[in-house]
Amino acid sequence: MTAAVRSSASARVPAAAFAVVLGGVSAALHLGKLPPAVPALQASLGIDLVEAGFLLSLVQVASMTLGLLAGLAADSIGLRRSMLVGLAVLTTASLLGGAVGAGLLGGSHAVLWLFVLRAAEGIGFLMAVMPGPGLIRALTPPGADKAALGLWGAYMPLGVALALLIGPALIAWGGWADWWWTLSLVSAGAALWVWLAVPRDRARVAGASLQPASSGWTSRLRETVGARAPWLIALTFAVYSSQWMAVIGFLPAIYADAKVPAAWSAVLTALAAAMNIVGNLMGGRWLQRGVAPERLLQWGFLTMALGGVAAFAQVGQGAGAEALGLPPALRYAAICAFSLGGGMVPATLFLLGVRLAPGPSTVSTTVGLMQQASSLGQFLAPPAVAWVAHRVGGWHWTWTATLACSLAGMAIATRLGRIRQGAEATA
Numbered sequence: 001m002t003a004a005v006r007s008s009a010s011a012r013v014p015a016a017a018f019a020v021v022l023g024g025v026s027a028a029l030h031l032g033k034l035p036p037a038v039p040a041l042q043a044s045l046g047i048d049l050v051e052a053g054f055l056l057s058l059v060q061v062a063s064m065t066l067g068l069l070a071g072l073a074a075d076s077i078g079l080r081r082s083m084l085v086g087l088a089v090l091t092t093a094s095l096l097g098g099a100v101g102a103g104l105l106g107g108s109h110a111v112l113w114l115f116v117l118r119a120a121e122g123i124g125f126l127m128a129v130m131p132g133p134g135l136i137r138a139l140t141p142p143g144a145d146k147a148a149l150g151l152w153g154a155y156m157p158l159g160v161a162l163a164l165l166i167g168p169a170l171i172a173w174g175g176w177a178d179w180w181w182t183l184s185l186v187s188a189g190a191a192l193w194v195w196l197a198v199p200r201d202r203a204r205v206a207g208a209s210l211q212p213a214s215s216g217w218t219s220r221l222r223e224t225v226g227a228r229a230p231w232l233i234a235l236t237f238a239v240y241s242s243q244w245m246a247v248i249g250f251l252p253a254i255y256a257d258a259k260v261p262a263a264w265s266a267v268l269t270a271l272a273a274a275m276n277i278v279g280n281l282m283g284g285r286w287l288q289r290g291v292a293p294e295r296l297l298q299w300g301f302l303t304m305a306l307g308g309v310a311a312f313a314q315v316g317q318g319a320g321a322e323a324l325g326l327p328p329a330l331r332y333a334a335i336c337a338f339s340l341g342g343g344m345v346p347a348t349l350f351l352l353g354v355r356l357a358p359g360p361s362t363v364s365t366t367v368g369l370m371q372q373a374s375s376l377g378q379f380l381a382p383p384a385v386a387w388v389a390h391r392v393g394g395w396h397w398t399w400t401a402t403l404a405c406s407l408a409g410m411a412i413a414t415r416l417g418r419i420r421q422g423a424e425a426t427a
Contacts, residue, residue, distance in 0.1 A: 016139045017148045019190075019197040020132055021155055023083050026190035027128040028159020029183050030090050030121050031059055036167030040176040044101065045110055055118050062122025063375030070126035071368020072221055075361055078201030079131035079138075080194065082364070086128025087191035093120040094184035101177030129155070130371065133350045134363035135198065146351060150284010153347035157276040165270050220362050229356035229419050230366045233349055234373035236297065236412045240345040242377030243304065243405040246385040247311075247338060247398070248273050254395055258328070268332065275336045279343020286344075293348045294417030300348070301409040303341025308402030310334035312395055338402070345409070352416060356423060381405075 034055055041047050047055075074082035097117045099105040105113060132152050140148045170179050224230050251272060255265040283296055310326055311334040326334065349370065357366040381401070389395050 014139055014141075016197040016199070017136050017151075019193040020083070020135045020139065021148075021151050023087055023190045023194050024129050024132050024152060024155030025159045025162075026183075026187045027086065027090060027125045028156045029163050029186060030094060031125060031156070032160035032163030033094075033167055033179060033183055034118075036164060037171055037176040037179060040171050041114075044176070045114070047111055051111065055114065058115070058118045059122040059125060060375045060379045062119060063126060064372050064379055066123065066126060067130075067370075067372030067375060068221075068224075068365065068368045070123070071130045071365040071371070072224075074127065074130040074134075074364035074368070075220060079135045079364060080198050080201050082127050082131045083129075083135065083194055083198075084191055086124045086126065086130075087187050087194065089124030090121055090128065091184050091187040091191065093117045093124060094180045094187065098177040098180035098184065101175065101180060126368075126371065130364045130368050133354050133367050137354045137363070139198065146287035147284045149350045149354070150280050150282075150287065150347040153283065153350050154277040154280035154343070156346075157273050157280070157343070161270050161273045161277070164266070164273070168266075220359075220365055223358040224362045224365045224369060227358045229416070229423075230353070230358070230369050232412050232416050232419070233352050233356065233366070234369045236409055236416065237346070237349050237370045238373040238377035239405040239409045239412075240301075240304075240342060240349075240377075241374040242381030243308070243402045244276070244339065244342045245378040246381040247308070247335065247402065248276075249382050250385065250389075250395070251335070257395070272332075272335050272339050275339040276343040279340040279345075280347045281343075282340075283344035283347030287348065287351055292417065293352055293420060294413045296344050296348045297413035297416070298410050300341045300344035301406040301413065303344075304338050304409075305403050305406035307334045307336075307338030307341060308406070309399045311338060312397070312399040312402075314396040352420065356416075356419060 041055075077085075094117075096105060097114060100110050100113045100117070132155070133149060136148045136152055167179055170182060248269065251265070251269040255268065260268070279300070283300070286296055287293065311331045350367070353366045353370055354363055357363045385398055385401050388397055388401070
């Protein structure tokens with residue numbers, strides 16, 4: 001066997017790593033399962049829009065308040081065990097949620113049960129996804145870790161896009177209870193594959209990184225929050241996810257304002273979100289080919305900046321003047337480019353989170369800090385963008401928010417590049 005063939009063979013992503021990615025996708029399905037079900041929930045349980053909004057935001061609230069603690073718990077109990085516990089919680093909560101929908105549980109307190117179970121799903125989601133990057137690092141050979149982390153970076157848009165595409169049809173066919181039960185089976189199947197394919201935490205090789213850490217949780221917490229790199233990575237994740245969620249999340253409303261038919265709006269939104277998956281895979285591939293992470297971050301944020309400006313900027317808006325901007329087809333292409341370029345960012349940040357964590361036993365804690373910052377950005381940015389749109393009477397100033405976030409991301413990427421180069425020089 002030649003050296004090139006040996007290198008290619010060693011660079012393959014093993015089945016165990018795919019099991020971890022599937023675990024993340026199945027968790028993200030629960031994150032995206034609620035939006036398609038809102039009309040059915042309103043019809044069957046009589047919930048109003050405010051209650052629906054709280055149901056939608058409960059997972060983000062859990063992430064932005066408990067992300068760091070969930071990552072710390074994953075490093076403490078073991079990464080495989082944490083993912084299995086998270087998937088088990090998602091399976092059970094979704095199973096019970098389906099029972100509420102079928103009238104088997106909850107009775108007159110059905111809405112309260114849904115709130116409690118949705119909060120449980122938020123915790124299960126965190127426990128399932130926090131250990132993902134650390135598990136992948138240990139399960140893949142050196143030549144394949146970058147491509148595998150690129151796959152992991154796509155777990156969120158893939159899961160949410162699948163939920164948005166499949167959910168409406170399944171709910172129309174069998175009701176929202178069947179949708180909850182179906183996703184319960186998906187999570188159970190993902191948990192079974194992780195249980196069978198991923199070695200036990202204590203059975204893994206010298207990797208000590210995946211065993212429950214011997215140092216106390218307080219010292220791991222101090223190491224993580226006391227280091228500069230985790231905070232910069234988390235802040236970069238926040239400025240990426242906040243603008244991506246603000247743009248993709250409001251696409252249906254933007255299309256409704258433009259009188260785009262509802263059926264087309266759903267397809268166009270799902271396709272734009274799916275472009276983020278392509279960007280994640282491209283990012284992993286380029287990292288594997290030796291592109292510097294900070295350069296890839298710069299490319300991703302630059303594409304988001306240009307795409308945001310091209311999609312939303314207009315000249316002559318207001319005061320009775322006719323607004324001038326790109327034709328609708330080019331605006332949509334710009335949104336797809338915005339989403340695709342953004343996809344390179346999480347793939348790169350997960351790699352940096354693994355590489356620049358203060359120590360092997362703090363990888364999930366670092367990822368927890370990233371998740372917490374990301375959720376905070378996703379929680380705050382959409383209302384801020386909507387407020388601006390309401391104040392100016394349209395979406396034509398949205399580009400200022402995306403441009404500001406992208407410029408901040410590019411500046412932080414430069415700092416991260418210096419830290420990475422210093423860490424590699426002293427390694």
